[in-house]
Amino acid sequence: MPISIEEVTYQYQLNTPFERTALRDVNVMIPSGALVAFLGHTGSGKSTLVQHMNGLLRPTKGRVVVDDIEVRAITKRRDKKQSLLPLRRRVGLVFQYPEHQLFEETVERDVMFGPRNFGASEDEAKERAHVALRLVGLDEALWSRSPFDLSGGQMRRVAIAGVLASRPDVLVVDEPTAGLDPLGRREMLALFKRLKQELDLTLILVSHDMDDVLAYAERVVVMERGQVAFDGDPFNLxxxxxLVEALQLEIPHVLRFANELAPVFGVATPSLRTETELADWIALELGRGGAT
Known part of the structure; x- marks a missing residue:
């Protein structure tokens, strides 16, 4: 399901002394099935922008079109009455620390909340919840327990299942690895990549981690001061x-090591994206006797 962001400007606390422009004339087109990462420092506008994709925020100017659903600024009384439920069912948003949003007595009931809110019957909501919990790999023995009795990683999987149970076409995940250790980070990103493939989702990843973006994203959009500063292939960035220095970003560890080792091996820096590819390349060059 394509997403088109057209000339979007967004201002917080409009018409007050605290008015602040968070987005300015932003244009981004995301085709169906894409895996796009949004990068940028705190305050760059990346989280504000993705919250427009499911109508959590509405533009001050411009419009957002998700498939056949159009969201514009509220300029008339009828605009206030526009139901955004169809949009929010199709675009699921997983917030940073989504486990903070859990509130039901059991894991099963928490995951059922989304489908029930969108009109599913009790039986259908339960069926969808079970499918979603299996997708995120949460053991069935935990479904009847309170979500607050689970580990942090398990609670995060419950929250993600709650979004998936509504069967969105687009999944927006905001800093999904925040607070996780390196193993937890890899497992969480691998989970989202698998879900994208199995469910044929459009996946939008908001991150500040350069290594994650290089390893997983097909395309990266860099936000700076409320505008798009780069839109293209992560490796090219x-x-x-x-350019990386101008945007105040960092070179991913994989590329930094490759840049340092390539002259030692007497070769050009290869197009590497993951730690596994880096290790394989080093082994290959050492096998060739490239290091001196």
């Missing part, structure tokens, strides 16, 4: 050291 990170291989341009001058």
């Amino acid at each position: 990170f291989k341009d050291e001058a």
